[in-house]
Structure formats: C-alpha cells, structure tokens
Amino acid sequence: MLSVTWSFVPFYRRCNNHSRGNIIGQVREGSPPISLQHTCTTSSSVISSAQFALGETNIVRVNPEGVQRAAEYISRKIVAEQYTPRTWRAQPLHICPPEPYSPSNPLTTQCLNWIFLISALNFSFWSEKEGTIERYGVEWRKGWDTTLERSVHTGYWSLVAALNRALEENIPITDPAFYSSEYICPDSLISHVFRAAPHSTEQIPLLKERIAIMREVGFILCTEFGGSYFGFLEAFQKRHRGRGTAFDLAQMVTDAFPSFRDEQWLNGQRILFWKRPQILVAETWAAFYPKVSTDPHPIFPSGPSIGGLTMFADYRVPQILHHLCILEYPSSLVKELRTGTCLAPGSREEISLRAASIIAVEHVRQEILRFRDRPAKNDVDKSTSEDISSVLIDFYLWDLAKKIERGEEQIQGVETADMVPAHRTRSIWY
Known part of the structure; x- marks a missing residue:
C-alpha cells in the first residue's frame, strides 16, 4: 500500500464542455425509462427486492444448513486472521489516505478521487483465457513498497495496477477534470493507460x-460537485447535515450517476443490486x-451504520458461496457454468445468482451474530452488527476466493462443494 505522497502528479483544475457518453444501454429492453430522480429507498429495499427476485426466479437456493456451518467457519477465520476494516490498508496496491484525517490536505482529495475511479470501473474482469499467460493482465510493481520486483496483475487488480502505473508515469488519470475531457485525455491515452502485459x-x-463511464462521471463531478469526489462528499454532508449513513451515500451515488445505477426489472418490480x-x-x-x-x-x-449495506453482488462471491455449500445450484445451471456459457445481463439465471448471494450473506451475518452471542462461544468474540457487517463478510469472502484461485489456501474443517467456475456475464454493472 502507499500512503499518498503524489508530488509527481500534476493535477488539472479545469473542466471542459463536452457531452456525456450514454452507456446505460445495457438496461433490459422494455424496462421503464430511467429518471435521474429516484424515489426514496431504504437499505431494506435492496434486501427486499433481492428476496422477491430469489422467489420469482426460483433457480438458486440458499441452504440453511450450509449457512449455519459456514457462518461458524467464517466467524472463526475473521477472528483468527484479525480481519477488520483496517485490513483494506494492508493491500499492497492500495493507496491509503494520510492519517490523521485532514480535509484540507490535497492528498486526501487525491486518494478519494482514486477510490472513486476504481469503483466506477470495477466491473467485468473475467477472461476467456483464464489460467493462461495470454489473459489480460497489467505488468507493474508487486506493490507500492517494492521498486524492482514486477508482477502481471490480473482480474480486478489489473485495473488497480493500470491506474497506479499511470500515476507513476505522471498521467493524472484519477483527476475528474482530466479524464472527463476527450481533449486533454483522448481515448488513445486511456487505451494506453490500460495497455496489456507483453504476453x-x-x-x-x-x-x-x-x-x-469516465467521461460521464467526470463530467458530473466537474459540473455539479466541484470537480472531485471530495466535493461530492461535501455535498453529501450538507444534504444530510453531517448525519448521513453509508446507505444514504450509496443512494446519493445512484441518484447522481446513471452508470452506477445497477438495477433490473423483473415481473414489474425494480430489483436493486447496487454493486458498485x-x-x-x-x-x-x-x-x-x-x-x-x-x-x-x-x-x-454520526456513525456509518455500515450494516445498512449488503454484499456486492458480482460473479466471484457467488462462486465461493456455492463452494461453501451456502448456495445450491440446479444441475442445469452447473452445466452452463462448467461449459462457460455466458448468462445474459438481466436473464433469470443471472438475477437469481445475484439475488441469492445478497440474501445468503445477510443470513450468514445474522448467524454469525447469533453464534457470537451464545454464552458458550464467548471465547471467540463479542460483536455488534457494526463489527460484523455484510460488507466485511464480502471483503473476506472475495479475498478467500482469490487465495483459493491462486492456490494459496484450501478450506478445511467445513463441508464444501466442488468449485465450479464463476458465472460469465459481460456487463458494466459488475
């Protein structure tokens, strides 16, 4: 990880007039038109719409027995590995904000802009050439703390490595005023930023x-929020008078940025996934x-109320949930996954996988809290809903899935199913 000292990055402070790119065409045909003004939702809306979708699709099943067994395993692993929100700062490619927090420190704004762009582009990294050197990867340092040791980063980490490499090359790629403009940041430069490793x-x-998406979100940040994610957070604080929660912020993100509006329509009901x-x-x-x-x-x-967020319904966490016997797939779906069949965005199978994952992790969270509250288990931990959130469980499960993928870890001491491939859906939403 890097505690930011980006003196080498020149930051542009002008915004250019241009039109927003329209990338919302992936919404299902026949869906009601999208409005920039959403109706008010609550954190339970994501869960309730996922529960509706799970029942309506009736494909993927949440296994209560698997939830109970896996919850105890996950709980013990989180404690044993001292896995906390601060674990985020230990990732070697992450750029960490300065401490103590200083809103006037330009490094705070730069770190926030980095986080924002990473999340705006955090989708669709699966490869047709999985497991080979031919798959898309980005060659860069192993981490910010190493200078000579290089690595080819794949999957999500290819995105992080590409942006970090650009910053090191004095390309201010995380500055909205820069990447929103096709004049100072042409498409060819962005393509260069994401150039692949030699093999x-x-x-x-x-x-x-x-x-x-970069043009769209950059334009909105520049024209409506002072040209930065920090400015967006200032508007958030003003709107909620300093009392806004994590879910309030997610709601404001979906209201402001169409390309973050990860929703589908199923049998006349809006299904909220909101991964990014x-x-x-x-x-x-x-x-x-x-x-x-x-x-x-x-x-x-005033407190994040982080328990108001759900897991992030992607393609990697459902895979590990199935491996842990938390999710059960019908044989027809397993066959599609094993043969590499692509599931269309908004298909019943895809909606079922994502909805089931949201509900499953909620059940795991509730089971962990019950498990830790039992008197006989006091040697493990005492936790609140803020300590054990679906967010932290998602972070842990995603990291676990990547370790298994790299051959660094195997799950022991709890029943598992055969690891089937993650589902393939090419989409901007995840």
Whole structure:
C-alpha cells in the first residue's frame, strides 16, 4: 500500500464542455425509462427486492444448513486472521489516505478521487483465457513498497495496477477534470493507460464502455460537485447535515450517476443490486476507518451504520458461496457454468445468482451474530452488527476466493462443494 505522497502528479483544475457518453444501454429492453430522480429507498429495499427476485426466479437456493456451518467457519477465520476494516490498508496496491484525517490536505482529495475511479470501473474482469499467460493482465510493481520486483496483475487488480502505473508515469488519470475531457485525455491515452502485459493477447474488457463511464462521471463531478469526489462528499454532508449513513451515500451515488445505477426489472418490480455504489461507499469507509474503532469516522461522523449495506453482488462471491455449500445450484445451471456459457445481463439465471448471494450473506451475518452471542462461544468474540457487517463478510469472502484461485489456501474443517467456475456475464454493472 502507499500512503499518498503524489508530488509527481500534476493535477488539472479545469473542466471542459463536452457531452456525456450514454452507456446505460445495457438496461433490459422494455424496462421503464430511467429518471435521474429516484424515489426514496431504504437499505431494506435492496434486501427486499433481492428476496422477491430469489422467489420469482426460483433457480438458486440458499441452504440453511450450509449457512449455519459456514457462518461458524467464517466467524472463526475473521477472528483468527484479525480481519477488520483496517485490513483494506494492508493491500499492497492500495493507496491509503494520510492519517490523521485532514480535509484540507490535497492528498486526501487525491486518494478519494482514486477510490472513486476504481469503483466506477470495477466491473467485468473475467477472461476467456483464464489460467493462461495470454489473459489480460497489467505488468507493474508487486506493490507500492517494492521498486524492482514486477508482477502481471490480473482480474480486478489489473485495473488497480493500470491506474497506479499511470500515476507513476505522471498521467493524472484519477483527476475528474482530466479524464472527463476527450481533449486533454483522448481515448488513445486511456487505451494506453490500460495497455496489456507483453504476453497478453486480450485487451481489458469493455474498454469503450469504461471510457464512456469516465467521461460521464467526470463530467458530473466537474459540473455539479466541484470537480472531485471530495466535493461530492461535501455535498453529501450538507444534504444530510453531517448525519448521513453509508446507505444514504450509496443512494446519493445512484441518484447522481446513471452508470452506477445497477438495477433490473423483473415481473414489474425494480430489483436493486447496487454493486458498485455500495462498494464505493464501503471502500471509502474502509480506507478512512479510524485506528481506534471507537473514534468517529471522518466521513460518517454520526456513525456509518455500515450494516445498512449488503454484499456486492458480482460473479466471484457467488462462486465461493456455492463452494461453501451456502448456495445450491440446479444441475442445469452447473452445466452452463462448467461449459462457460455466458448468462445474459438481466436473464433469470443471472438475477437469481445475484439475488441469492445478497440474501445468503445477510443470513450468514445474522448467524454469525447469533453464534457470537451464545454464552458458550464467548471465547471467540463479542460483536455488534457494526463489527460484523455484510460488507466485511464480502471483503473476506472475495479475498478467500482469490487465495483459493491462486492456490494459496484450501478450506478445511467445513463441508464444501466442488468449485465450479464463476458465472460469465459481460456487463458494466459488475
């Protein structure tokens, strides 16, 4: 990780007039038109819509027995590994904000802009050439703390490495005033930022869509929020008078940025997944999580109520949930996954996988809290809903899935199913 000292990055402070790119065409045909003004939702709206979708699709099943067994395993692992929100700062490619928190420090704004762009582009990294050197990857340092040791980063980490590499090359790629403008940041430069490692035969998926999203979100930040994610957070604090929660922030993100509006329509009901809005909020929460957990959070001074967020419904966490026997798939779906069949965005199978994952992690969270509250288990931990959130469980499960993928870890001491491939859906939403 790097505690930011970006003196090498020249930051542009002008915004250019241009039109927003339209990248919302992936919403299902026949869906009602999208409005920039959403009706008011609550944190339970994501859960209730997922519960509706799970019942309506009737494909993926949440296994109560698997939930109970896996919850105890996950609980013990989180304690044993001292896995906390501060673990975020230990990731070698992450850029960490300066401590103590200082809103006037330009490094705070620069770190927030980095977090924002990462979340805006955090989608669709699966590869047709999985497990080979030909898959898309980005060659860069192993981490900010190493200078000579290089690595080819794949998957989500290819995005992080590409942006970090650009910053090191004095390209201010995380500045909204820069990446929103096709004049000072042409498409060809963005393509260069995401250039692949020498042995890769693939390019980053959905490059055109990523460029359009950069133009859109950068334009909105520049024209409505002072040109930065910090300015957006200032508007959030003003709107909620310093008492806004994590879910309030996710709601404001979906209201402001169409490309974050991860929703589908199913049998006349709007299904909210909100993977990237919620992960943006969660990354912000974790990056600025105080050293002393009882200290006020600088972004959420009245308390984040992080328990109001759900897990982030992607393709990696459902895979590990199935491996842990928390989710059960019908044989027809397993066959599709094993043969690499692509599931269309908004298909019943895809909606069922994502909805089931949201509900499953909620059940795991509730079971962990019950497990830790039992007198016989007091040697493990005593936790509140803020300590054990669906966000923290998601973070842990995603890291676990990547360790298993790299051959660094195997699950022992709890029943598992055969690891089936993650589902393939090419989409801007996740």
